[in-house]
Amino acid sequence: MPTGAIVDALSVLIGGLLGAFGGHLLSDEFKRDLNLIFGICSMGMGVMAIAPMKNMPAVIFALILGTVIGLACHLGQLFNKGAMLMQAPISKHFPAEKLGLTHDEFVNQLVTSIVLFCASGTGIYGSLTAGMTGDNSILFSKAILDLFTAAIFACNLGYVVSLVAIPQFLVLFLLFILAQFILPMTNNTMIIDFKACGGFLMLATGFRMAKLKNFPIADMIPAMILVMPFSWFWVNVVLKALGA
Template identity: 65%
Template sequence: MPIGIIINALSIVIGGILGALVGHKLSPKFKEDITLVFGVCSMGMGISTIGLMENMPAVIFSVVIGTGIGLAIHLGERINAGAGVMQRVIGKFIKNSNSELSEDEFMNTLVTIIVLFCASGTGIYGSIVSGMSGDHSVLISKSILDLFTAAIFACSLGMVVCMIAIPQVIIFLILFFAATAIFPLTTPGMINDFKACGGFLMLATGFRMVKLKNFPTADMIPAMVLIMPMSCFWVNYILPLVS
């Protein structure tokens, strides 16, 4: 039973609803400052997991090549287009009266939190662990942060934030049910490299949230697919040659 995934999705929906309903009561300065804090939290989570890295060349190679693949196939633009569809669909039923954000700022922020909620190393790893061992603690911990993050972003974006729970559930359920095939093939080193790779995405997401640098976080997602095979290849074939 994917309890952790259900809790995580509900936290986004509840946070999105609360933020959309009461967001107008919060001052712009409060929302801006708290968003900066969430950005720093994302950076801190990224830095902490990057520290688990065991095979640096494999992780760096995966991040660089994975991002190159994402840019080549215009993954970020496709996700951006999907976010636009989500916004238009929900806009037919729920109007977002917030006019503080320009269209570009709105879409940029929406893509940022889609990656934050759906493609973080913590969420992907937590889904795999949940499916393999039934341990939902990682996803439940993520849900606490997602609840408040969704509420704050919904203050500016409106109810569309709730819709992010849909792609998140789809992605996490695929990983959950595939875990029985994936997890037995992994090693502790591969898991740590996987977390470290996700940490780079979390760090880049933090930079986007504080509007310091607009990293192509959506285009970096293929790195999460490459890292485990690359870590395995490095340890079993490359490392014996260079050592």
């Protein structure tokens, strides 16, 4: 049973509802400063995931090529359209909701939250681990951070943040099911490089949350698909050909 995926999705749902309901009680300065803290937490988690990286050339190449693919496929624009589709039913039920954001600010923050909750290396690796071994501890730890992060996002974005729990659960559940097919084809080095790639996305997400640099994190997602095959190819083909 995907207990970890369920708990993590519920944390986003509950955090989103609490933040949207009580966000007006918090000052803009409080929300801004706390969002900076969550941004630096995301950066720190990203750095920790990147540090053990085994094959830097493979990870960097996956990031570059994956982002090129994402940009060529306009993946970021698709995320933007999906974000607005998610907001549409919320606007019908809460037409008086005043978010105090421009359209671009709203879309940027919502896309950031979607990527953070649905496509983080921690969530993906945690789902694969839970599906293969039954160990949900990684997802449980992520759920604690997601609860508070969702609440802060919802203070600015409203009830739409709670809907992110739906695609999040679908992604984590699908990975949980596929784990029995994916993990046997991997090794420890490939998984470490995979987490490192996710770390770069989390680092970029932290910069975006802190409004320091608006990285195209949605367009970077294909790198998560490429990094393990590239890691394998680098070790078993390139390094062997070089006699390393």
